[in-house]
Amino acid sequence: MITAIRFFVVSLYGAFCFLLGWFICLLRPFHQDNNWLICQLLGPIGFKILGLKFKASHRQRLFEIRPAVVISNHQNNLDMFPGAMMCPKGMAILGKKSIKWIPFFGQFFWLAGNLFIDRGNPMKSKRAMGELAAKMKEGKRSVWVMPEGTRSKGKGMLPFKKGAFHTAKNANVPILPVVFSSYHNRFNFNRWKSGLILTSVLDPVDTQDKTVEELRDLCQSLMKAELERLDEQVDQWLKTGKLD
Numbered sequence: 001m002i003t004a005i006r007f008f009v010v011s012l013y014g015a016f017c018f019l020l021g022w023f024i025c026l027l028r029p030f031h032q033d034n035n036w037l038i039c040q041l042l043g044p045i046g047f048k049i050l051g052l053k054f055k056a057s058h059r060q061r062l063f064e065i066r067p068a069v070v071i072s073n074h075q076n077n078l079d080m081f082p083g084a085m086m087c088p089k090g091m092a093i094l095g096k097k098s099i100k101w102i103p104f105f106g107q108f109f110w111l112a113g114n115l116f117i118d119r120g121n122p123m124k125s126k127r128a129m130g131e132l133a134a135k136m137k138e139g140k141r142s143v144w145v146m147p148e149g150t151r152s153k154g155k156g157m158l159p160f161k162k163g164a165f166h167t168a169k170n171a172n173v174p175i176l177p178v179v180f181s182s183y184h185n186r187f188n189f190n191r192w193k194s195g196l197i198l199t200s201v202l203d204p205v206d207t208q209d210k211t212v213e214e215l216r217d218l219c220q221s222l223m224k225a226e227l228e229r230l231d232e233q234v235d236q237w238l239k240t241g242k243l244d
Contacts, residue, residue: 003189010049014080017042018104025111032141034112036089043084050078051194052187054085055243058201062088065176065204067136067143069168071219072178073157073227074146082180082197083144093144094132094164115143117163129163133170142176143167147216154184157224165207165215174204175215177223181230196237198230 021038028034047054062070070091072083093114100106100116110116115132118124132143145167147160168175179200187195202222207215237243 001190006050006189006194010046013045013049014042015104018108021108021112022104025108029111030113032090032092032113035091035093035114036087038108038112039084039087043081043087046081046084050081050187051189051192052081053193053196054082054199055196056086056199056201059086059199061176061201061204062086062091062142062178065174066090067140067171067173068176068204069136069164069171069173070142070144070176070178071147071160071164071223072144073180073223074148074151075180075182075184076151076153078183079146079151079180082199086178086199086201087144088142090141091144092135092141094146125163126166129167130170133167136167136171136173142173147219152184154182157220157227160216160220162212162216165212165219168207168215169212172207174206175219176204177202177219177226179223179226179230181234182227186234196234198233198243200226200230202226 017038020041021034024037025031025034093109094117095109095114097116097118100110115128117128135141136143145164147164148158149161150158152158165175179202181196181198183195183197205215205219205222210218233243
């Protein structure tokens, strides 16, 4: 019962945030801080509604190292809430073209100055990533990409696609890996304290002197290792109520 109430309330709250985002974006369409502004509302209150605890390590790297290509693991529809907790000013997000048709969210996503990619058309995807690299050079904006390309839904970290790494190489900017602990089907939303999400921003990965394939494999290896470490910490918290 509590689970149903929580998801009903958080859905209404999310719709409210994105509707508010419409009006803000109409006043300043495609402004580079539109994402950050709405994330300030969405993340903290969303976590309270869901009864989740959140802790992040090295979050300041997202503010200090820019422009950069930020990459993170992609799990399920809850991604927007820990993502909102980590979003700095000046961040653009790369999303699938189909997102624009999602009521409330899709229209806000577009007006907030985020970017779409058509994964079903390799030529258009390549052109879009090239344009993205040029925009990063011009405006010194960071961009957030989920290189798995689809939600893993508890299957572990899926193989990374190359687009984010091509973009980082073309723009000559570092890659910042962000890892969220596993949370697909790991929460009990019927409890007052339903669970914990740990997040870690890893050291920046220099894109010079590495091929796209080397960057992809290196980042995936680093993120998998960090995911295992974070999941161990969450398991410890569940058993003892304490974190190292």
